[in-house]
Amino acid sequence: MSKQKNKDKKPITRETLKFMLKLVWKEKPHLFFLYFLDIVLVASMNLLGVIMPKFIMDEVAALLGGGAVEEHLPLAALYAGISVGLDLILNILDNINGQLMDIANEWFDEYIDVKIGEHAMKMDFEHTEDPEALDALNKAKEGMSWYSGGIHGVLFALVQMLREAATLIGVVALIAMTCPLLLPIQIISLIFITIFNAKNNKIEMDSFIRLSKTNRLFGYVLYQLADFRLGKDIRLYESSDMMCRKAEVYSDESVNEWADRNKKQRKNSWCMDIINSLRDGMSYFYIGYMALTKAISIGDFSMCVSAAGTFYWSLYRIVNGIQEINKKCAYAHRYIEFVRYPAAMPKGDKSVKQGEHIIEFAHVSFKYPRSENFVLRDINITIKSGEHLSIVGLNGAGKTTFIKLLCRLYDVTEGAIMIDGVNIKEYSEEEYRKLFAVVFQDFQLFAFSMRENIALNGEADDERIDEVLKQSGLYEDAQKLEQGLDTCLFKGFDEKGTDLSGGQRQKTAISRAIYRNAPIVILDEPTAALDPVAEYDIYRKFNTLVGGKTAIYISHRLSSCKFCDRIAVFAEDTIKEYGTHDELCGKPDGIYAEMFAAQAQYYLEG
Secondary structure (H helix, E strand, O other): OHHHHHHHHHHHHHHHHHHHHHHHHHHOOHHHHHHHHHHHHHHHHHHHHHHHHHHHHHHHHHHHOOOOHHHHHHHHHHHHHHHHHHHHHHHHHHHHHHHHHHHHHHHHHHHHHHHHHHHHHHOOHHHHHOHHHHHHHHHHHHHOOOOOOHHHHHHHHHHHHHHHHHHHHHHHHHHHHHOOOHHHHHHHHHHHHHHHHHHHHHHHHHHHHHHHHHHHHHHHHHHHHOOHHHHHHHHHOOOHHHHHHHHHHHHHHHHHHHHHHHHHHHHHHHHHHHHHHHHHHHHHHHHHHHHHOOOOOHHHHHHHHHHHHHHHHHHHHHHHHHHHHHHHHHHHHHHHHHHOOOOOOOOOOEOOOOOOOOEEEEEEEEOOOOOOOOOEEEEEEEEOOOOEEEEEEOOOOOHHHHHHHHOOOOOOOEEEEEEOOEEHHHEOHHHHHOOEEEEOOOOOOOOOEHHHHHHOOOOOOHHHHHHHHHHHOOHHHHHOOOOHHHOEEOOOOOOOOEOOOHHHHHHHHHHHHHHHOOOEEEEEOOOOOOOHHHHHHHHHOHHHHHOOOEEEEEOOOHHHHHHOOEEEEEEOOEEEEEEOHHHHHOOOOOHHHHHHHHHHHHHHHO
16 A cells, blocks of 8 residues: 555656646746746855855964965955855845745736636536535645645745755765765765655645545634624524534644644654754764864865755755655645546537427436435426426425426436436536526525626626516615615625615525526525515516516415416425316315415415
8 A cells, every 4th residue: 555655656746746837837937937046046145155154264264374464354355245245146136036936926826716716616516515525625725725835835845956956066066075974974864864754744644634624614613703694693592602612623623633743743853853963963073073183274164064064954955855845746736636526427518409498307316415315206297398387395395406406406316307308418518507597595696796696697788687677676776776786795895885685685686597588497485585565576577577488486485386387296205296276276185285275374364
């Protein structure tokens, strides 16, 4: 198993670096020049710090040894001036170069965030309810951000390794000419340091995988605590203590994992500290002995001490850089894995024909992924073009699941759904989705303008928006908004935004569905938040709202069924009754008749 892991590391690193280098070349190719400039500048500063002190100290030593002041003092001052001047110039250039790199790196951070969000929105809906997919999303976000540092974190680790290599070449030449035995001392120490560091990196990577789910749960609870939209529920149900306790539990799990990781790494870190101390002691003893025996000058002594440290740390950073790049690439590769997350459903390529559409469910059964129980069994129904179908049933009867299957948010487990005689799996996903305008009972409005919330996709036609607002009964309320259709919904991003009532939100969602102008309209509990007068108005306008389009209407209020051509009663995981309102009311002991009588009696008593 461990051999396989070692084999997998190289392809992951190679693939991640290849992906990143190609991305930088495509989007910001000038970043390569900035990286090259960084290598040159930093290597130059490192070598300058090693070499120049030697010349200055040799001149000072000559002065202290009785040398001519007029000869050695000007040279010492010249070397000091060159050292300070070059250091200043190199640092200014490095600072400017760093700022330019930061700008490009910030762009890439935002680019990756957008790409993760884009893929999350476009991947199959089934994945949005799959814990494994949610963990993969969380690993992609964390792996490509603070664990790896993103594009910059990985590529800059590569740049650091290259600039240390450039420094190392110069330093090795200096040491070889003065104190050659320093080389094996540094190299042997580094071998042991690398072994212990590799163990720590493995501990860290294992910890990252274990923390993924805990971080996702902690993030969820943490965001709920800070979400003002939940303020009423939290206060009225006094749930702040419960939510804080949950946050503390997940926080403790995270802290405990970090503590356990540090505990496991502690021994390795101590061993590295001991090795570094022994390395420094042996290096100083050797260089000191060379100086005392006059084998090297005072300036050479200074240069060798500095060169020994620079050599070791450059070599360490190169070896550690390889490990660091492998580790960062392993984290960042989670992003690549996420964008390649396998599709839950096969995709077809057929176009949907224009004109009328006939929907047919043929022996359809369905159970949700990772569930053993069927939600729907042997559903058989045909919905003709232009027909208005009402779906009723108790909660949990499978009504919304029926709609999800028709919209192909999930694929059927058994049987087939056909439109115009073609299995919906064969249609192009983009073409197929254009058939539907849907208002789910858990619809979402966004913190965008009223116009954008209704149009959502494509350019908005204000005249048409006004028309659908009138049809849904929201026009007058929209006219009162301070900035009209430009008014932002909610106040989270705009202090001049508006918070809509429940009924206004539902009317906005209905307006969105009407505006889409799709041939099949699906309304899942569209009047649940409306007052009785507004509800009646929607029912009265129902035929006008959907016109001659095919309409599927889910509601617990059976008075709405009178406006529909057919009614399907869902119970016991299937369609138990099917027919017109009058036909079903005429069935003795029928489910629909009993439900309708119960609701009618409630309204009469009221």
